[in-house]
Amino acid sequence: MAPSAEPETVRAANERCASGVHPRQPADPRVVAFYDALTSHYPDRGPRVAEPGSPWASAPLHAESDHIHMKLDESCADVVLELIEKYAAQFHLDLLDLQDGSVYRAF
Numbered sequence: 001m002a003p004s005a006e007p008e009t010v011r012a013a014n015e016r017c018a019s020g021v022h023p024r025q026p027a028d029p030r031v032v033a034f035y036d037a038l039t040s041h042y043p044d045r046g047p048r049v050a051e052p053g054s055p056w057a058s059a060p061l062h063a064e065s066d067h068i069h070m071k072l073d074e075s076c077a078d079v080v081l082e083l084i085e086k087y088a089a090q091f092h093l094d095l096l097d098l099q100d101g102s103v104y105r106a107f
Helices: 007-018 029-041 078-090
Strands: 094-097 102-105
Touching (some): 007 102, 029 078, 078 094
Antiparallel strands (some): 094 102
16 A cells, blocks of 8 residues: 555555455565564564464464554553554554544554
8 A cells, every 4th residue: 555545545455455465466576674673573474473472362463465464462562562563663664543533654
């Protein structure tokens, strides 16, 4: 999605994802870089997922060509949220908070 996407567009894309509709397109390099950076700290596959301190309530993460869907554990440390925001800003990605529907531009 373009960095200038309106919040309604971001929410609509999430609704399509939730219904199982995903675009058939090459992976966005920004999304790939975000996923690689984040999972280098907090793997979503392999034995480290079960270690104490893993932020994932559900793993592996749902990764598509244009988005990553993350379900965080309720006891997730603030440092994880800060890292997610840092990488979203670094790679010019929007964050959608599914709890209240807010769209954040971290950049």
